[in-house]
Amino acid sequence: MERELSPGVKLLNTFLRIMIFCLVLILIAIPVAFLLDLIGIL
Secondary structure: OHHHHHHHHHHHHHHHHHHHHHHHHHHHHHHHHHHHHHHOOO
16 A cells, blocks of 8 residues: 555645745745836836
């Protein structure tokens, strides 16, 4: 059972890490883009 679950668990963990990384990037990018827009760079 454990050997069969391991690849699936690793895949799920990798997917979750990618999703969290994307969410963090979006959360950082929105205020940065807003500030740059206020300053007038964009």
